[in-house]
Amino acid sequence: xxxxxxxxxxxxxxxxxxxxxxxxxxxxxxxxxxxxxxxxxxxxxxxxxxxxxxxxxxxxxxxxxxxxxxxxxxxxxxxxxxxxxxxxxxxxxxxxxxxxxxxxxxxxxxxxxxxxxxxxxxxxxxxxxxxxxxxxxxxxxxxxxxxxxxxxxxxxxxxxxxxxxxxxxxxxxxxxxxxxxxxxxxxxxxxxxxxxxxxxxxxxxxxxxxxxxxxxxxxxxxxxxxxxxxxxxxxxxxxxxxxxxxxxxxxxxxxxxxxxxxxxxxxxxxxxxxxxxxxxxxxxxxxxxxxxxxxxxxxxxxxxxxxxxxxxxxxxxxxxxxxxxxx
Ligand code: ADP
Numbered sequence: 595x596x597x598x599x600x601x602x603x604x605x606x607x608x609x610x611x612x613x614x615x616x617x618x619x620x621x622x623x624x625x626x627x628x629x630x631x632x633x634x635x636x637x638x639x640x641x642x643x644x645x646x647x648x649x650x651x652x653x654x655x656x657x658x659x660x661x662x663x664x665x666x667x668x669x670x671x672x673x674x675x676x677x678x679x680x681x682x683x684x685x686x687x688x689x690x691x692x693x694x695x696x697x698x699x700x701x702x703x704x705x706x707x708x709x710x711x712x713x714x715x716x717x718x719x720x721x722x723x724x725x726x727x728x729x730x731x732x733x734x735x736x737x738x739x740x741x742x743x744x745x746x747x748x749x750x751x752x753x754x755x756x757x758x759x760x761x762x763x764x765x766x767x768x769x770x771x772x773x774x775x776x777x778x779x780x781x782x783x784x785x786x787x788x789x790x791x792x793x794x795x796x797x798x799x800x801x802x803x804x805x806x807x808x809x810x811x812x813x814x815x816x817x818x819x820x821x822x823x824x825x826x827x828x829x830x831x832x833x834x835x836x837x838x839x840x841x842x843x844x845x846x847x848x849x850x851x852x853x854x855x856x857x858x859x860x861x862x863x864x865x866x867x868x869x870x871x872x873x874x875x876x877x878x879x880x881x882x883x884x885x886x887x888x889x890x891x892x893x894x895x896x897x898x899x900x901x902x903x904x905x906x907x908x909x910x911x912x913x914x915x916x917x918x919x920x921x
Contacts, residue, residue: 607635
């Protein structure tokens with residue numbers, strides 16, 4: 595986009611408060627909870643800021659203590675919150691989460707019509723998007739109106755003015771009316787997207803293909819120039835017009851994989867924005883290096899508890915990669 599700051603990345607999404615159980619087990623047995631910033635978009639925005647991008651977050655929170663908590667958390671991590679809108683009627687969404695001893699997540703959302711789903715295009719300052727090298731659309735905006743139409747309006751505007759739209763196709767079927775609707779709407783968003791991130795299960799759900807190559811090819815046909823499929827501990831796979839590759843993950847002692855996908859995407863977008871080059875011009879070596887960096891950020895995030903709080907700083911990633919190169 596002409597005149598844009600190459601390091602500004604804006605994420606539009608829903609910030610939610612995660613109430614994380616203080617002891618392992620099912621939610622029904624949780625003795626207490628600690629609150630933390632959550633929601634894919636907010637996690638990616640924090641990850642970007644920690645990695646050194648100028649990161650803006652656009653979204654709606656309630657005029658309640660939890661909305662204020664989220665804004666404070668974003669500010670603490672140096673995310674630009676100039677685009678956050680406060681809803682006087684609807685409340686901030688809460689999520690209660692617990693990890694069992696086996697590492698399984700027990701999870702419940704609270705709030706039927708949360709503030710985050712009420713985001714209107716008329717409330718947004720379009721100059722934020724014009725000044726951004728990448729505008730990242732987070733998946734919690736898509737299940738319900740009016741946030742869904744707002745997300746599509748933003749994506750259309752960014753795309754038509756030559757900007758880069760990124761999209762994290764995280765599928766949470768419990769929030770949708772039906773699986774068919776989730777698939778239809780997510781594929782529509784993929785059509786507006788330049789950089790698409792999803793995990794292997796989501797790739798199969800959206801395309802019907804179990805092989806990475808075929809799933810990524812089908813998604814790229816819709817429009818994305820770069821599809822990155824994350825594979826948990828196994829690493830990631832990327833596909834662009836003239837190159838593709840499987841990038842093995844790093845062997846670490848994982849304690850909590852919450853937010854690894856968000857951390858991976860933040861790292862990938864941070865690197866794409868830093869080179870300030872059309873995505874179609876990125877070589878296989880550059881894309882491989884970017885996905886390796888993003889794998890490292892994902893792996894480091896899995897070594898600590900929490901989502902955004904566990905995302906490493908650049909010096910930690912450099913040290914980790916140097917050690918791995920020396921091994
Ligand atoms: P999602 O949470 O969306 O399913 P993934 O689980 O695929 O995302 O994780 C994203 C990235 O984080 C992976 O591509 C990988 O690089 C890294 N990662 C996730 N879990 C682990 C793990 N247990 N060990 C090492 N790296 C991991």
